[in-house]
Amino acid sequence: xxxxxxxxxxxxxxxxxxxxxxxxxxxxxxxxxxxxxxxxxxxxxxxxxxxxxxxxxxxxxxxxxxxxxxxxxxxxxxxxxxxxxxxxxxxxxxxxxxxxxxxxxxxxxxxxxxxxxxxxxxxxxxxxxxxxxxxxxxxxxxxxxxxxxxxxxxxxxxxxxxxxxxxxxxxxxxxxxxxxxxxxxxxxxxxxxxxxxxxxxxxxxxxxxxxxxxxxxxxxxxxxxxxxxxxxxxxxxxxxxxxxxxxxxxxxxxxxxxxxxxxxxxxxxxxxxxxxxxxxxxxxxxxxxxxxxxxxxxxxxxxxxxxxxxxxxxxxxxxxxxxxxxxxxxxxxxxxxxxxxxxxxxxxxxxxxxxxxxxxxxxxxxxxxxxxxxxxxxxxxxxxxxxxxxxxxxxxxxxxxxxxxxxxxxxxxxxxxxxxxxxxxxxxxxxxxxxxxxxxxxxxxxxxxxxxxxxxxxxxxxxxxxxxxxxxxxxxxxxxxxxxxxxxxxxxxxxxxxxx
Numbered sequence: 001x002x003x004x005x006x007x008x009x010x011x012x013x014x015x016x017x018x019x020x021x022x023x024x025x026x027x028x029x030x031x032x033x034x035x036x037x038x039x040x041x042x043x044x045x046x047x048x049x050x051x052x053x054x055x056x057x058x059x060x061x062x063x064x065x066x067x068x069x070x071x072x073x074x075x076x077x078x079x080x081x082x083x084x085x086x087x088x089x090x091x092x093x094x095x096x097x098x099x100x101x102x103x104x105x106x107x108x109x110x111x112x113x114x115x116x117x118x119x120x121x122x123x124x125x126x127x128x129x130x131x132x133x134x135x136x137x138x139x140x141x142x143x144x145x146x147x148x149x150x151x152x153x154x155x156x157x158x159x160x161x162x163x164x165x166x167x168x169x170x171x172x173x174x175x176x177x178x179x180x181x182x183x184x185x186x187x188x189x190x191x192x193x194x195x196x197x198x199x200x201x202x203x204x205x206x207x208x209x210x211x212x213x214x215x216x217x218x219x220x221x222x223x224x225x226x227x228x229x230x231x232x233x234x235x236x237x238x239x240x241x242x243x244x245x246x247x248x249x250x251x252x253x254x255x256x257x258x259x260x261x262x263x264x265x266x267x268x269x270x271x272x273x274x275x276x277x278x279x280x281x282x283x284x285x286x287x288x289x290x291x292x293x294x295x296x297x298x299x300x301x302x303x304x305x306x307x308x309x310x311x312x313x314x315x316x317x318x319x320x321x322x323x324x325x326x327x328x329x330x331x332x333x334x335x336x337x338x339x340x341x342x343x344x345x346x347x348x349x350x351x352x353x354x355x356x357x358x359x360x361x362x363x364x365x366x367x368x369x370x371x372x373x374x375x376x377x378x379x380x381x382x383x384x385x386x387x388x389x390x391x392x393x394x395x396x397x398x399x400x401x402x403x404x405x406x407x408x409x410x411x412x413x414x415x416x417x418x419x420x421x422x423x424x425x426x427x428x429x430x431x432x433x434x435x436x437x438x439x440x441x442x443x444x445x446x447x448x449x450x451x452x453x454x455x456x457x458x459x460x461x462x463x464x465x466x467x468x469x470x471x472x473x474x475x476x477x478x479x480x481x482x483x484x485x486x487x488x489x490x491x492x493x494x495x496x497x498x499x500x
Contacts, residue, residue: 033310061283066312117268135370166336205327450481
């Protein structure tokens with residue numbers, strides 16, 4: 001696929017990306033990158049405030065993350081930049097030890113992400129069930145909307161009609177033409193109106209000063225000692241995990257939206273490389289930015305790495321060259337864009353009465369647990385982990401009920417055959433011991449496991465306990481029908497799980 005070029009192939013030109021020969025694709029990618037860049041500015045400044053650093057630090061991080069990940073990431077069209085989740089993790093380090101330690105943590109987090117990516121941590125994504133993914137998407141939409149609420153409270157009254165006008169333009173303008181993204185049209189028109197009419201409303205410039213020059217590389221100003229490493233490492237590892245979780249979940253979401261596949265391992269390593277580069281340029285680090293990714297992929301229709309690269313490039317151009325103009329953009333215009341993104345992101349089908357009636361209760365509970373955890377903690381990673389654990393519990397309870405034991409006694413009464421059906425693991429095997437009639441069974445007992453599978457040591461221990469109870473009564477037990485993996489596990493562990 002042209003949009004999935006490796007950096008070397010892209011630079012060599014051995015395969016041409018689609019935007020080189022399709023003007024329509026090129027226009028979509030360029031305009032998509034521009035819209036994302038405009039939306040990134042206030043977000044990056046806000047996250048800088050959360051981390052306790054200068055606004056330029058967040059803007060520089062968004063620039064270096066987007067440009068680098070466009071080259072080395074695994075998911076085309078996904079936007080990586082400074083994020084609130086990362087800001088929350090590293091804010092205490094900056095507050096207690098200073099900016100140099102923060103930058104060091106960003107670099108070390110990148111190293112951790114490369115190592116985790118090489119170890120195959122991305123493969124863990126297969127264990128995230130659909131109900132958690134739906135909860136992730138819905139909580140994401142809620143968080144995007146909640147992030148706009150402060151921009152709609154205690155503000156001058158013209159903010160509200162401006163937001164309404166922006167939403168109306170984004171709903172109706174695509175019915176006229178899709179040549180230009182509706183969010184870009186909305187931002188331009190609302191900016192012109194507020195400047196021409198002299199309407200006093202909060203603007204991008206009110207968020208903080210924009211940088212006037214490009215970032216320069218350098219080493220963090222910290223003592224290179226073991227004490228520094230032990231201070232920074234816990235924050236760096238937490239940042240690496242949070243960043244990977246959000247990035248891989250976002251990549252999976254974009255895969256589903258675009259019906260394409262991406263390399264999660266390459267994305268994991270790419271996030272690490274991008275954070276290392278960002279750290280050396282004095283940025284606060286980051287990860288995949290879900291709201292901006294939705295603007296780029298779902299709203300603007302971008303599909304290639306070019307839009308990601310241009311989002312970072314346009315960000316610096318807008319700040320350095322067009323700073324005064326960008327500063328005049330009303331926050332109402334950007335709020336309208338993000339509200340529209342939240343509405344488009346939410347999976348409304350998942351809460352439709354018809355869906356809820358048909359969906360198993362456990363699946364709905366898992367989705368709700370994920371949403372509640374994310375909204376309560378404002379941390380998507382925590383919500384996904386808790387939701388996945390809840391899904392495992394629901395699955396274990398469901399499968400545990402599938403293990404059944406039925407008994408058939410020979411006509412002459414000399415033996416009894418117990419047929420075990422289902423999956424034997426810790427949740428189901430705990431009840432296995434109590435399903436045999438030890439006192440009334442004949443002297444010979446056959447346990448048929450041809451319709452069962454042994455998954456863990458708990459099941460072997462349960463079978464050993466059954467044999468022991470019969471042996472105490474002078475009765476013999478024969479286990480038959482084991483498939484090859486089950487027989488191998490039973491042979492290896494039987495009799496070894498209880499100390500003498």
